[in-house]
Structure formats: C-alpha cells, structure tokens
Amino acid sequence: MTYCLAIKVNKGLVFASDSRTNAGVDYIATYSKMTRFVWPGERVCVLLTSGSLATSQAVVNAVYRDLENPDAEVNLLRPKHLHELASYIGKLSQKEQLMHAKAMEKSGSSAESSFILGGQIKGQEPEIFMIYPQGNYISASHDTPYLQIGENKYGKPILDRIIQASTTLEDAARCALVSLDSTIRSNISVGPPVELAIYQNNQIDEPFHQTLTLNSPMYKSLQKQWTQGLKRAFNRLPRFEWEKK
Amino acid sequence: MTYCLAIKVNKGLVFASDSRTNAGVDYIATYSKMTRFVWPGERVCVLLTSGSLATSQAVVNAVYRDLENPDAEVNLLRPKHLHELASYIGKLSQKEQLMHAKAMEKSGSSAESSFILGGQIKGQEPEIFMIYPQGNYISASHDTPYLQIGENKYGKPILDRIIQASTTLEDAARCALVSLDSTIRSNISVGPPVELAIYQNNQIDEPFHQTLTLNSPMYKSLQKQWTQGLKRAFNRLPRFEWEKK
Numbered sequence: 001m002t003y004c005l006a007i008k009v010n011k012g013l014v015f016a017s018d019s020r021t022n023a024g025v026d027y028i029a030t031y032s033k034m035t036r037f038v039w040p041g042e043r044v045c046v047l048l049t050s051g052s053l054a055t056s057q058a059v060v061n062a063v064y065r066d067l068e069n070p071d072a073e074v075n076l077l078r079p080k081h082l083h084e085l086a087s088y089i090g091k092l093s094q095k096e097q098l099m100h101a102k103a104m105e106k107s108g109s110s111a112e113s114s115f116i117l118g119g120q121i122k123g124q125e126p127e128i129f130m131i132y133p134q135g136n137y138i139s140a141s142h143d144t145p146y147l148q149i150g151e152n153k154y155g156k157p158i159l160d161r162i163i164q165a166s167t168t169l170e171d172a173a174r175c176a177l178v179s180l181d182s183t184i185r186s187n188i189s190v191g192p193p194v195e196l197a198i199y200q201n202n203q204i205d206e207p208f209h210q211t212l213t214l215n216s217p218m219y220k221s222l223q224k225q226w227t228q229g230l231k232r233a234f235n236r237l238p239r240f241e242w243e244k245k
Numbered sequence: 246m247t248y249c250l251a252i253k254v255n256k257g258l259v260f261a262s263d264s265r266t267n268a269g270v271d272y273i274a275t276y277s278k279m280t281r282f283v284w285p286g287e288r289v290c291v292l293l294t295s296g297s298l299a300t301s302q303a304v305v306n307a308v309y310r311d312l313e314n315p316d317a318e319v320n321l322l323r324p325k326h327l328h329e330l331a332s333y334i335g336k337l338s339q340k341e342q343l344m345h346a347k348a349m350e351k352s353g354s355s356a357e358s359s360f361i362l363g364g365q366i367k368g369q370e371p372e373i374f375m376i377y378p379q380g381n382y383i384s385a386s387h388d389t390p391y392l393q394i395g396e397n398k399y400g401k402p403i404l405d406r407i408i409q410a411s412t413t414l415e416d417a418a419r420c421a422l423v424s425l426d427s428t429i430r431s432n433i434s435v436g437p438p439v440e441l442a443i444y445q446n447n448q449i450d451e452p453f454h455q456t457l458t459l460n461s462p463m464y465k466s467l468q469k470q471w472t473q474g475l476k477r478a479f480n481r482l483p484r485f486e487w488e489k490k
Contacts, residue, residue, distance in 0.1 A: 153398035157427040161475055174482045182402040221483040229478020230406055236474055237419045238466040 001189035002050035002150035003180060004033055006116045006128040007172045008140045010165050013118050013126050013199040015046045015207075016176035018150075018184065020191030021053050032211075034195045035060055037076055037119075040205045044119040045076055045085060046197055050150035051113030051133065058096040059089065059113065082127045083139070086117050090135030097133065114149040119199065126201055154186040155179030173198050177212070177222055194219065246434035247295035247395035248425060249278055251361045251373040252417045253385045255410050258363050258371050258444040260291045260452075261421035263395075263429065265436030266298050277456075279440045280305055282312075282321055282364075285450045289364040290321055290330060291442055295395035296358035296378065303341040304334065304358065327372045328384070331362050335380030342378065359394040364444065371446055399431040400424030418443050422457070422467055439464065 004017040017033040031053065037045040047063070049056035066075035074088050097111040104111045117137075118128035130147040131137040140147050142165050148156070155178075162175045173196060183190045192214050199207040212219040249262040262278040276298065282290040292308070294301035311320035319333050342356045349356045362382075363373035375392040376382040385392050387410050393401070400423075407420045418441055428435045437459050444452040457464040 153431070154402050156431050157399050157402075158475075160430055161472065162479055170485055170488055171479070173485070174479070178479070178482070185405055186398070186401050218483060218485070225482050226478060227406065229481055230403075230475075233471060233474020233478050234407055234416075234419070234423070237423070237470050238463060240415055240418070240463070243415055 001187060002033060003148070003152065003155060003183045003187075003190045004048035004050055004116055004150055005146055005148045005152075005155070005159070005176055005179060006046075006048065006118050006140070007146040007159075007163055007167075007176060008118070008126065008128050008165075009145060009163070009167045009169060009172050011169045012201045012203075013046075013120075013128060013207075014169060014172040014176050015048060015116070015118060015195075015197040015199075016173075016180055017048050017195045018180060018190045019193050019195065020189060022189050025189075028189075028191075030191075030193070032195060034197060035063075036197065036207065036209065037063070038206050039077065041122065042204065043077070043121045044199060044204055044207065045082075046118050046199070046207065047089070048116040048149065049113060050115075052097075052111045054100070055093060055096050055111050055113040056115075059092045059115070062092045062096070063089075080121070082117070082119060082121055082124065083129065083137070086129035086131055086137040086139075087135075089115050089117055090131045090137055093131065093133065094135040116147055116149055120201070120204060122204055126199065151183055151187050151190050154183040158182060169198055169200060174222065177219070178226055181219075181223055181226070192219075246432060247278060248393070248397065248400060248428045248432075248435045249293035249295055249361055249395055250391055250393045250397075250400070250404070250421055250424060251291075251293065251363050251385070252391045252404075252408055252412075252421060253363070253371065253373050253410075254390060254408070254412045254414060254417050256414045257446045257448075258291075258365075258373060258452075259414060259417045259421050260293060260361070260363060260440075260442040260444075261418075261425055262293050262440045263425060263435045264438050264440065265434060267434050270434075273434075273436075275436075275438070277440060279442060280308075281442065281452065281454065282308075283451050284322065286367065287449065288322070288366045289444060289449055289452065290327075291363050291444070291452065292334070293361040293394065294358060295360075297342075297356045299345070300338060300341050300356050300358040301360075304337045304360070307337045307341070308334075325366070326369065327362070327364065327366055328374065328382070331374035331376050331382040332380075334360050334362055335376045335382055338376065338378065339380040361392055361394055365446070365449060367449055371444065396428055396432050396435050400428040403427060414443055414445060419467065422464070423471055426464075426468055426471070437464075
C-alpha cells in the first residue's frame with residue numbers, strides 16, 4: 001500500500017508521500033514515491049506514485065527515456081499545458097499495464113497504478129492532477145483543494161477540517177504530515193520515511209524538499225505536539241450530565 | 246454503509262452506531278442499528294448491525310421469534326456464556342444469507358451482514374464480540390479494546406490514540422462520538438442520529454442510552470469543542486526553520 005497526497009492552496013502546492021512498498025505482509029521494502037523534474041525558470045513537475053511498484057517504476061523510467069529521446073512524440077518538456085502532462089502519464093501507465101495485464105490476471109494480482117502530477121509551467125497557473133489507473137484524470141479545485149492516492153481514508157478527516165484555499169503553505173505542509181502520521185499509525189502497509197515538497201507559486205525552481213524519518217527532529221516534535229494537543233482537546237470535551245454533579 | 250463500534254474498558258462497555266442506510270446514493274433512509282435486550286439482574290445484550298439491512302432485520306426478528314418460542318433450540322436467554330450468543334447470531338446470519346445468496350449473486354449484490362454483540366451475563370465478565378458475515382467471531386482484548394463494523398477507517402485514528410483498558414467509561418463514550426463524527430464528515434453513507442449506550446460492569450440492567458441528532462446540545466457542543474480543540478492543537482505544531490526568523 002501507499003499514501004500520497006497533494007494540496008493546492010492560494011500560495012502554492014504541497015506534496016507528501018510515504019515510502020513503504022509491500023508484496024503481501026511478508027515482504028516490505030522502502031522506495032521513494034516522489035520524483036521531481038525541474039527546469040528552472042521553465043517548468044516544475046512533481047510526480048507521486050501508488051499501486052503496482054513495477055508499473056510505477058516503468059512509468060518513471062519511460063518519462064526519463066522520453067526526455068532523452070529527440071524523436072519522442074511527447075515528453076514532460078513539450079506540452080504547453082499541465083493537463084497534457086497528466087494525459088501523457090496516463091497513457092504511459094495504460095501502456096505498461098496492458099503489457100502485463102494477462103499475466104497479472106492469471107496470478108490474481110493487479111498491475112494498476114495511480115499517480116498525482118503537479119507543478120507549474122511558466123506563465124500558467126500551478127495545478128495538481130490525480131491520474132486514475134484507467135489513464136483519465138481529475139484536477140483539484142477551490143472547493144476540493146487536495147488529492148490523495150493509495151490508503152486515503154485514515155488521513156482524510158484532518159484534511160477536511162483544516163485545508164482551505166486560504167491555508168498557508170506551511171500549514172498545508174503540517175496538515176499533510178499529520179495526515180500521513182495518522183495513516184502510518186493505523187495501517188502498517190504505509191510507512192516512513194515521509195517525503196515532503198513545498199512549491200511556492202511562480203518560483204519555477206526546485207521546490208523545498210525534505211525526507212523525514214521517525215527520528216527527524218521536525219517529525220518527532222510534530223508527532224509529540226499533535227498527540228499532546230489531541231489529548232488536551234479531548235480532555236476539554238463536554239461532560240455528561242452526571243459528571244457535572 | 247454504516248459505522249458501529251463497541252469499546253471494552255475496565256469499568257464497562259460502550260456501544261455507538263450511526264443510523265443511515267442506503268441502496269446506492271439515490272435511496273437513503275434512517276434506521277436504528279442498535280437493539281438492546283435486558284433481563285434485569287440476569288443478562289444484558291446489545292446488538293449492533295451493519296451490511297445488508299434485510300439480513301440485519303431478519304436476524305433481529307429471528308432473535309425475538311426465538312425468545313417467544315418455548316421449543317427454540319437456542320435463544321438469547323438459554324446459553325450460559327456470551328460467546329455462545331455470538332455463535333447463535335452468526336448462525337442466524339448465515340442461515341438468512343444462504344436463503345437469498347443465489348438471487349443476490351444474480352443481481353450482483355450481497356446479503357452479507359456483520360454484527361457486534363456485547364453485554365454481560367450474571368456472574369460472568371462483560372464481553373464484546375464482532376461476528377463476521379461468515380458466522381465466526383472474535384472478541385476484544387486488553388490490547389485491542391475496541392471492535393468496529395462498517396466504515397471503520399475514518400474513525401480509527403482517534404480510537405488508536407485515546408482508548409486503553411484504563412480509559413473511563415465517559416471518556417470512551419466521548420471518543421466513540423468523536424470517532425463517529427469524523428466518519429459522518431468524511432462519508433455521506435454514514436449519518437445521524439447517533440445512538441450511544443453505556444454499560445457499567447455488574448449493573449446488569451438497562452444501559453444508559455441516548456439518541457443524539459445533529460441538534461442535540463451534547464452533540465453540538467462536542468462537535469464545536471472538538472473542532473476548536475483540533476485547530477488549537479494544529480496551531481501549536483512546530484514551525485519550519487524559515488518561519489522562526
């Protein structure tokens with residue numbers, strides 16, 4: 001399993017991902033699920049992956065291959081609009097899945113992968129897209145300012161309570177970390193380290209990027225503060241009638 | 246969908262359930278999913294239901310029918326142990342499901358139901374059980390003091406952070422309400438009113454029972470306090486390096 005999310009607020013974009021992959025519960029490994037592609041002053045793309053690791057890796061490899069191939073019909077640099085990049089990722093994903101579909105079906109497994117792609121092309125608005133295993137995609141909106149792939153339920157309530165278009169980039173990043181931490185606590189197939197990228201609108205350069213292990217001071221402090229804050233909030237909840245006597 | 250949970254702490258048991266049922270998203274109705282069976286001084290059972298409403302209702306009806314039938318092989322009053330009652334509910338559920346299995350399969354739907362049964366029989370320990378659609382069942386334990394049926398993910402993180410065997414009954418009840426409220430906010434197929442039952446060990450009488458609508462003072466106040474408390478906790482999270490300057 002996996003849990004990745006991207007948030008689009010007025011000031012920019014936040015991306016976060018866990019790093020655990022598993023084949024069943026008896027084979028667990030650590031892989032980064034965040035790839036950044038940066039052409040300073042031109043365009044910035046961040047790609048998050050979930051689902052079949054083989055498909056995800058093949059798509060990332062194909063993206064690099066197409067960038068090096070002058071005859072490639074499309075690559076991350078050519079299209080003028082971010083949604084065309086989302087469509088490109090969807091096509092690569094479909095192509096890779098179809099190649100192995102029959103063999104995967106036979107073994108009762110799935111080659112499906114989902115992706116989040118976000119960033120900014122010079123002169124255009126920053127955007128984030130979620131690309132379904134079927135290759136189609138949706139973008140975030142003012143009313144739904146975040147997108148999730150993988151194990152999305154445990155970490156959703158805090159996003160619903162905190163994230164709005166007006167949220168600061170730093171608060172959006174903290175909320176993404178809390179959302180990931182809640183998921184890591186409840187599902188062992190989602191695990192550290194946690195990768196975080198923060199992109200400020202119109203910066204069109206390498207986003208701020210951090211890899212947080214359970215021992216990173218920021219992550220440890222956030223975990224501790226959040227646990228204490230939740231307990232404090234919990235202890236202030238209203239009493240039942242008979243407790244007031 | 247549905248969300249019901251039961252918590253077993255040192256002092257007693259807490260049961261909570263939502264009341265929304267749906268057939269797709271275009272037919273939503275309100276049904277109680279909590280049934281209490283009380284023989285003061287003798288035994289107390291609380292039954293929570295999720296899954297197919299037809300199966301759930303048929304099982305509850307069968308339980309009442311068997312209580313009125315002097316020739317019934319087993320009913321809620323005869324067995325000496327609570328786990329035998331769990332087994333009885335599992336058998337009723339299986340029987341009902343099998344009756345409709347073929348027709349349900351044809352229509353691509355499912356007659357599966359899950360149950361939580363808890364309570365106390367005089368002279369014995371209080372217990373809670375989760376009964377799977379297959380009829381088998383598990384009990385809670387000191388390390389895993391709660392059981393959930395239905396949409397269990399959104400409301401799990403807060404249970405994992407708060408509930409321990411030493412938690413007071415009132416805190417366990419408040420935590421159950423927060424867990425339900427988080428689920429109601431994130432999944433429209435889980436909805437109010439919320440039913441709450443609190444059973445104190447060795448009381449062997451009608452548990453405290455309350456039905457809370459969104460307008461109930463306790464529920465409104467709990468929602469408001471929790472939202473405020475979460476925001477306060479969130480605002481106290483550690484800052485990034487550049488925010489400290």
